[in-house]
Amino acid sequence: MKIGIDIRSTLKQKTGIGYYTLNLINGLAKVDPENLYFLYSHMRLFDFKKRLPDVPAPNFKHRTDRLSFRPDLKMNDMDTFHSSSYDMPKFKSAKLITTIHDIIPLVYPEGYPSEVLNKLEHNIKKVLNESALIITDSNNTKKDLTARFGPKNRIDVIYPGRDESLAPIDNKKKASDYLKNKYGIEKEFILFVGTIEKRKNVAGLIEAFLDLKTKKKIPHLLVIVGMRGWGGDAAFRLASNSNLKNEIIFTGYVTRKDLESFYNIASAFVYPSFYEGFGFPIIEAFSFGVPVVTADTTSCGEIAGDAALIVNPEDKDALREAILKVIDDDNYKKKLIEKGFARLNLFSWKKTAEQFKKIFYEIGGQNESKKN
Structure with missing residues (x-):
């Protein structure tokens, strides 16, 4: 199975979503040596401000869009495609899985300009309509999404793992x-x-x-x-x-x-x-x-x-x-x-990756038990 993952958030100075994406692909590399993973990025030629992360395993490959932002063309041969972004165009065949980490600006709107809130609401509605599956980090975010937008499609909760690079100092x-x-x-x-x-x-x-x-x-x-x-x-x-x-x-x-x-x-x-x-x-x-x-x-x-x-x-x-x-x-x-x-x-990237692997098989149309 071909699985695409949007890694644009990892290319420059990383925020929470960038670290989430890196931890996810590193976790998947440890639990899934079978499927092919293609890491989508958008980089112009001679763009030295962005840097591709190392591929974590032989079954992971970069697929970089250097000419135009058209992931629907560059990645449409995927069985499924995962992103934490709301700007993905609609794919013709690849099934889109989107992680919505939170909707804080919509629930707690103080300080956000109305145009930002309106754009976010529009983009989330689009994502909800075009994704085969929505993933949230918590039951609370799932509840907020359902309350605001209605139960339009399936929403699964997958807890992210903890940052294991932060570790206690013995001394x-x-x-x-x-x-x-x-x-x-x-x-x-x-x-x-x-x-x-x-x-x-x-x-x-x-x-x-x-x-x-x-x-x-x-x-x-x-x-x-x-x-x-x-x-x-x-x-x-x-x-x-x-x-x-x-x-x-x-x-x-x-x-x-x-x-x-x-x-x-x-x-x-x-x-x-x-x-x-x-x-x-x-x-x-x-x-x-x-x-x-x-x-x-x-x-x-x-x-x-x-x-x-x-x-x-x-x-x-x-x-x-x-x-x-x-x-x-x-x-x-x-x-x-x-x-x-x-x-x-409850919070390990291995556990998170295993849950994603099962969802990729389910949404991608393959049964994991038949593969083994």
């Missing part, structure tokens, strides 16, 4: 010394990782932290790792206007080495987001053995399960008490950490 003192030298961090700290934007509820986290510092006299710092996004100014103002502003550290974007160090040393990870399509930082924290407090809204509670302390992110008192519990109650913290490690079994 915690080394990580601690590194953070001290680079960021001046010498105390225990509570950690948040993500873009600093309104829907992430960073301002709510800061309010809860300031309450704990004032009323409970906790010794911890609050470390906020991530770039400034839309609506994030409120969080910065809240911190800068406080007489405890030196207890709150905004790092901005950090390298993966720095991120590993932060996860390794954190006393707790708090992710009180109002809306998420998946919530990768939650499982990253699990993999480092950090106890997690997260929201009961959207996909956060779904991904965390019973391995985190779940709270209503609108309830500042509940958030404050949850943070206090995970940093003060050692027995409870230990139980959460154990459950977090167990929860990671």
Whole structure:
């Protein structure tokens, strides 16, 4: 069977979708040595800003469109074609499978221009009509799609795997010394990782932290790792206007080495987001053995399960008490950490790739059992 995969998101500076696509093809290379995979890209001649990723196995080949954006012609000999993009033209014979990671702008539209929202809605309607199958990262995104657009076609949920390149550092003192030298961090700290934007509820986290510092006299710092996004100014103002502003550290974007160090040393990870399509930082924290407090809204509670302390992110008192519990109650913290490690079994790229392989056979019109 010929299977096409859209890898355009991997060619330049990678975002979440680019890493998703790379992890997917690497996972498929490990579980499927039989089928032929063709990796679709669009690159003009002498385009030195883009770079093709290495093919992960002999049954994977690049198929690069150098003249015009016509994947419907370049890839129409495929049995099935997968993309995470909404701009695919309609194929004559290849069956299209589309992953919709989230519809955050449509569900949480504050800050997005109307023309952007209208275009996104139009493109998603087109994808829903032309895809043989839709895949989402979470049941929550599936629910949002169905509620907004109706059950037009089949939607399957396939959890992505965790980033296994992020790994705990055996020598915690080394990580601690590194953070001290680079960021001046010498105390225990509570950690948040993500873009600093309104829907992430960073301002709510800061309010809860300031309450704990004032009323409970906790010794911890609050470390906020991530770039400034839309609506994030409120969080910065809240911190800068406080007489405890030196207890709150905004790092901005950090390298993966720095991120590993932060996860390794954190006393707790708090992710009180109002809306998420998946919530990768939650499982990253699990993999480092950090106890997690997260929201009961959207996909956060779904991904965390019973391995985190779940709270209503609108309830500042509940958030404050949850943070206090995970940093003060050692027995409870230990139980959460154990459950977090167990929860990671749900999120592996091998498992994700195996589920994709079965779908490729099903949608591509072949029965896997007949091949073996």
